[in-house]
Amino acid sequence: MNIKSASQQLDISADTIRYYERIGLVPPITRTASGIRDFQEEDLAALEFVKCFRAAGVSVESLIDYMTLFPQGEETREARLSILLEEREKMAERLEDLQAALDRLDGKIQAYKEGKIK
Known part of the structure; x- marks a missing residue:
């Protein structure tokens, strides 16, 4: 799944996802041979976890x-x-x-x- 699809599924902006990855808030996302992020279920789960706890003020x-x-x-x-x-x-x-x-x-x-x- 690309970043646009992940962004839409999780209701998190693509910029926020990139930021979370850059600062180490989520593990590095797997990339395709051409360098495009390829989100796996565990990546989505990590982003969902972070989204939930950030919304709660953690x-x-x-x-x-x-x-x-x-x-x-x-x-x-x-x-x-x-x-x-x-x-x-x-x-x-x-x-x-x-x-x-x-x-x-x-x-x-x-x-x-x-x-x-x-």
């Missing part, structure tokens, strides 16, 4: 660390788990902040509906 640095360790297998299991646990803690804090903001917004909307704010 840092590029943490993802690079994780994705660098992942292919090394069992010997990096604890290091990978540590990265995931740290990111989970950060995500839980962001979720609490978002919930507090949503609650406040809901209160403001209710006040408008009840005519308390003009």
Whole structure:
């Protein structure tokens, strides 16, 4: 699958895919004899993983660390788990902040509906 098809399938721009590959966020993509990227299922899975966690606010640095360790297998299991646990803690804090903001917004909307704010 070429980069255009991968981009459309994953809803990620081709420029973003190239950037992720350049900075080591995803492993190098297999190339055809003519040098065109030829995405395999594992490449798409890696991009989908990165897309999901970037959307959730996981840092590029943490993802690079994780994705660098992942292919090394069992010997990096604890290091990978540590990265995931740290990111989970950060995500839980962001979720609490978002919930507090949503609650406040809901209160403001209710006040408008009840005519308390003009």
